Amino acid sequence: MKDVFDAIIIGGGHNGQILSAYLRKAGLETLVLERRWEPGGGLDTEEVTMPGFYHNLHAFFLRYVPNLPWYKDLELEHYGARMIAPPVQSATPFSDGRCLVFHIDEEKTIRNIEHFSKKDADTYRDLRKRFQEMTDSIIGPETYAPPVPFEEKKAILRQSKIGRDYLEISEKTPRELATEFFESEQMRAMLIFLVTTKMFLPDEPGLGYNVASTIGGLRGTLCRGGSHYLAHAMSKFVEANDGKIWEASHVREIMINAGRAVGVVLNDGRKIHARKLVASSVDIPQTFLDLVGEKHLDAGYIEKARDFKFAKWGLFGVHLALNEPLHYTSASFDPDMDFAMNCNIGLESLEIFDSHLKEIDEGIPPTMPGMQCAMPTIHDPTQAPPGKHTALLWQFAPYHLKDGGPEAWDRIGEEYMEVCLDRWRQYTTNLSKENILGTYVLSPLDVERKLINMRRGDHCVGRPSRDQMLDNRPFASECKPYRTPIEGLYLCGSGTHPFGNVTGAPGYNAARVICEDLGLNIWWNPTDPRDIWSKLE
Template identity: 40%
Template structure:
């Protein structure tokens, strides 16, 4: 059957995963239709002028983990369409006593900075960094872009090598215990845990449980880290869309999918609210969330009992982000600059949390559906590293603080604390950067789960990852690329390697679908089994 409404494959959702999946399969010669409910595309790759003209704010994704080295970034030739900035200083933590701890990409520099607080901690970090760099390069990044092996096979393969065995042991460690065992200085401990939490874990659970992903090693490596999309995160989305269209893909925005059509337990297309049917000859792929895919578009009654239960038990992160986005006359200037001048040049900051107890207190309060009583937040001033994100001589900055989705059980309660929380954040910021005064703030915008769940409906309950990154939902326990319905695939954040900007599920999904359709891929899909077999 060939018609204007008939395609080889239909992809639901034009976020990072849908764009990557579509680009690969369109280039493989398939007729691909990419559907998006919204006017725009890119999902969490959002850069907008929400304060004043010329000030560009990344409302969702800001820091992209080693994107320019991913297989899909290279395969799709994206370096010809955009540039990533790799900052020398990735993390900084100013302290109320005027000191600061700054992590550089350079081992000697970082060890020296840690050594200003503890010679023993500097020595420990140097020893662990050597292991972590090897584990990240040869295990973590390889598994990140390949379908995960079963728990048994993975353990068997990793156990054959010294490096693999050490990695497995590390995945069993509780981060809080590990940090307390390894380090003696409180500032050092806090920044390590802060770095780990920003990697994409639920902090409270990350502190007290191990993770099969092995994300604990990210607290120790330096060479592989976060990058900044020049001009704003949306430029990655733009580059991917240009690639998708150039490869022959078709994009339709403002197109809501009412249901996935299932005939004889096979997905054969989708139906729109006005009754229009779009046929899929070979597959339908969802890159959105579990709830909308299976509860709304497929219907629970068409799923086996085990899948119904898995959908019903899908867990979400217990916190959301309160974002304060600022247009500034000048960038934050930290008092700690006298201690370490590089504190003003970092990508990411831990502001206001100087003890493990304070971190735990904030997250305990959030779990009790309370706004943290003390402002402590992640922050950054991206225009310092990328002047394109603000007018000449001006700057942008942001602060992200964790808050409950439904304060005291009410999702609308955020409106009653919005202004007070913004003021508290700025007041706390001024304690560390005295120039963060009201007259330095040219414009401000608060962005909370109340807003972003309306714009991005797949972030159910304010969950920016579209599923809690707990051990029972990651790696070999992820939601899966193939579903119980023939021809229906999942290729979004509920799938390995899960939420945040990785592109992994779209990339892996392309290989899975190509294999099922008998298509010889024009790329070389990552094979975890082959990669792990090569470990020494």
């Protein structure tokens, strides 16, 4: 078996595969090493309840994917990917029988908001225009480029009206912006729900720009056949271009020689050598403390790697095989409630959010759940047998339980599933035991066991806090983005800018940095945010 490659990439999640694809097309001989039996990471679709029912265990709500640069550059539709953008995007049913429904069609959304507040509907119309422009001209370009140092960015953006607007809202918390923008509790709750599903805390300062991107973007997609089909298309691109992907290849160590990364050692003792670079898409502590080892790092860098923070909460997931699709009580108010891709179940007010956060901080699974729910098969029938359906719920939950620690999830998982289902039943007419054909529970501990870089069940692989975002991600250091103190060792995972979720940006941006460092042909057309920002008015 071949044991020398130009570039070795640790981890076969979507970021690792994207990096491999770009480097391979730039002329490097690449090898992706994946610990599990198939690549894809969080793009994971499995038959876990019953045969023929395909469940998306981690990533399902895939934001804006057809518009992302790597999706186009890698021609993933040629390799089998098909993205679906449901017309009804997000919805919240309320206990009074009404529901708030967001559509791709902006006018339909505004008409629905008017049921709750005419003022909020007018505000939403204005914010959509304002934040679409901000997303397109500031947030998007920065997402798909190495982050610009904050002081430099601030100096450029101060020169334009939209730039000053961005800087002003960025200093605020999502809660501050929600209460500033909207008067109705329903709109405030919906906005905080949409922001927190991306793992941003409602009271985290300095990240208000995520409210802008949430309102200005607002187009979720799912992958036909299941999220894993997107990862599968990436693998097909890599292999069609003679890149290599080795499954069941757990990396034990990154080999360092004279301060340079020269290869890796696998769990079975095999050594694979890298002529030019090693890139890690796994989490920050694992990369530096486990694979590199403290003996190769100075004390300051070791401390930063140890202090890298993961999310305050994980996700408790339940996946259902259903005999028939769910029907919501509030569909009598708006029939589109039954067809929403992304449902906010139970988080009707900011007060409920606060009670969730308090219980999670205390190590208690929220006693009155408020969940993100979906029925993938109403948009893509291929994910279940004919006439049958799948559904999922994700509930924010503590990793470390007050009573028994993380291991207690093995004891209470099934019991807490029933608590969550009972809460969901308050908003539906047919989530009966007869309609549920099969169930599968995935606790925060289960997530960590399955995908070891999602420590504490953190599917974003690092807390999105002010000190761990933008040019501070993974943390403030003298190293330029995606680079490390070890020559020839790069970072390309969700612990780098911009952060987690299926953005593909860490792998995409790392490819640009590596090609620049090695003098390789940048065969695609990356944007320069500095150039775009300097032309804003």
